[in-house]
Amino acid sequence: MPHALPPAFTIVPPNGPLSGRVSPPGSKSITNRVLLLAALANGTSRLTGALKSKDTTLMAQALRQMGVTVEESDDTTFLVTSTGRLRAPAGPLFLGNAGTATRFLTAAVATIEGTVIVDGDEDMRLRPIKPLVDALNALGIDASSPTGCPPVTVRGTGRFGKGRVEIDASLSSQYVSALLMAAPFGEGPIEVALAGKDIGARGYVDLTLAAMRAFGADVADNGEGAWLVQPTGYGATDFHIEPDASAATYLWGIEALTGGKIDLGVAAEAFTQPDAAAQQVIAAFPNMPEVIDGSQMQDAVPTMAVVAAFNNRPVRFVGIGNLRVKETDRIRAVANELNRIRPGLAVEDGDDLLVHSDPELMKAASRTATSRIQTYHDHRIAMSFALAGLRIGGITILDPACTGKTYPDYWDMLQGLGVELIPGQ
Numbered sequence: 001m002p003h004a005l006p007p008a009f010t011i012v013p014p015n016g017p018l019s020g021r022v023s024p025p026g027s028k029s030i031t032n033r034v035l036l037l038a039a040l041a042n043g044t045s046r047l048t049g050a051l052k053s054k055d056t057t058l059m060a061q062a063l064r065q066m067g068v069t070v071e072e073s074d075d076t077t078f079l080v081t082s083t084g085r086l087r088a089p090a091g092p093l094f095l096g097n098a099g100t101a102t103r104f105l106t107a108a109v110a111t112i113e114g115t116v117i118v119d120g121d122e123d124m125r126l127r128p129i130k131p132l133v134d135a136l137n138a139l140g141i142d143a144s145s146p147t148g149c150p151p152v153t154v155r156g157t158g159r160f161g162k163g164r165v166e167i168d169a170s171l172s173s174q175y176v177s178a179l180l181m182a183a184p185f186g187e188g189p190i191e192v193a194l195a196g197k198d199i200g201a202r203g204y205v206d207l208t209l210a211a212m213r214a215f216g217a218d219v220a221d222n223g224e225g226a227w228l229v230q231p232t233g234y235g236a237t238d239f240h241i242e243p244d245a246s247a248a249t250y251l252w253g254i255e256a257l258t259g260g261k262i263d264l265g266v267a268a269e270a271f272t273q274p275d276a277a278a279q280q281v282i283a284a285f286p287n288m289p290e291v292i293d294g295s296q297m298q299d300a301v302p303t304m305a306v307v308a309a310f311n312n313r314p315v316r317f318v319g320i321g322n323l324r325v326k327e328t329d330r331i332r333a334v335a336n337e338l339n340r341i342r343p344g345l346a347v348e349d350g351d352d353l354l355v356h357s358d359p360e361l362m363k364a365a366s367r368t369a370t371s372r373i374q375t376y377h378d379h380r381i382a383m384s385f386a387l388a389g390l391r392i393g394g395i396t397i398l399d400p401a402c403t404g405k406t407y408p409d410y411w412d413m414l415q416g417l418g419v420e421l422i423p424g425q
């Protein structure tokens with residue numbers, strides 16, 4: 001959104017169903033993967049359908065700091081030209097709270113001969129990165145993060161190691177993706193193997209493998225949580241990025257809560273991103289299942305939890321432990337803010353989230369009590385709680401600009417569907 005946003009928006013519940021044509025922005029996950037892979041490839045790659053948002057701008061800027069030319073010929077295209085090697089930047093890389101950029105670059109900068117500091121904002125400095133640093137150390141790379149979170153200092157020699165490396169990915173699948181994408185720069189084949197229990201969000205590793213192969217990598221999946229990557233480097237290529245499935249969940253939420261029909265221009269089955277699985281769950285509204293395993297569609301959990309508040313029966317979200325180390329502790333944030341709307345609407349039960357659904361809320365559009373929703377610098381808390389405002393009067397979303405992390409046009413999109421937003425403090 002080019003214009004500045006107010007400190008708060010109060011949402012006026014629409015009188016009827018919201019329908020229309022809305023194209024979600026490009027996938028954040030895929031955009032930040034292919035930006036990096038194009039930067040690691042010799043030649044020029046044209047990336048179309050890309051997301052232009054805070055997270056991808058931070059990635060592009062970091063790549064420019066390392067000698068890569070990243071041009072933007074239009075709102076959805078990046079033209080990336082590189083020698084195929086990153087150069088040591090003059091200063092630290094600042095990556096805000098972009099988990100993808102921070103994790104992916106921590107491994108990628110180890111291919112540089114020189115010292116690189118990978119850092120983020122105050123929220124990113126609370127998000128664990130030690131398992132990735134440990135794996136880099138095991139490959140013989142000098143990397144350290146005194147707090148176990150960014151900043152990370154990587155003192156690269158230009159050699160990325162070889163052989164088998166184990167990674168504990170229980171906190172984040174991004175560690176695996178980071179290692180895999182850097183692995184074609186090994187001195188020999190590198191086997192990346194999961195340590196301990198399986199990861200949630202396995203679908204993100206599949207996205208990584210698909211992007212790597214598109215840029216010419218040779219990576220074999222042994223099917224048991226290990227991948228063998230050959231030392232081929234990457235080749236430049238043109239790549240079209242699909243729309244963002246996590247962004248699509250808000251559109252499916254709008255359909256469910258208002259009874260409208262939104263044409264996304266892409267079928268739910270056509271997405272390759274894991275969050276697309278949320279479509280069926282949301283479409284079951286008002287009869288969403290009693291137990292939802294969020295492990296394979298983690299970023300969709302705040303959306304599903306807000307919709308679940310209006311469901312015919314309570315919903316327990318399981319498999320969501322690592323939501324506590326996303327942009328904020330999302331289990332706590334969703335529970336807090338649902339309870340702000342109506343005390344007792346949600347409880348944290350260990351690492352489960354229990355939403356005590358209340359179908360009466362569907363009739364509450366005339367309510368005037370104000371709920372000022374805290375958003376904790378978390379785009380998904382802002383976007384998902386805006387959905388509650390479509391059924392309940394008096395919902396105010398604080399810091400609406402935080403959606404710029406992945407969906408800068410979110411509020412324009414709502415207004416385009418006919419939703420009235422009242423700017424406020």
Ligand SMILES: O=C(O)C1=C[C@@H](OP(=O)(O)O)[C@@H](O)[C@H](O)C1
Pocket residue numbers: 028029030099100171172173174175177201204298299322
């Ligand atoms: O690889 C990716 O693109 C992502 C992986 C997930 O994070 P974790 O692997 O940290 O769970 C997801 O929450 C994030 O938004 C994007």
Ligand SMILES: C=C(OP(=O)(O)O)C(=O)O
Pocket residue numbers: 097098099100101299326327380406
């Ligand atoms: C968890 C998220 O982002 P990231 O880890 O890339 O910061 C998200 O977009 O919901």
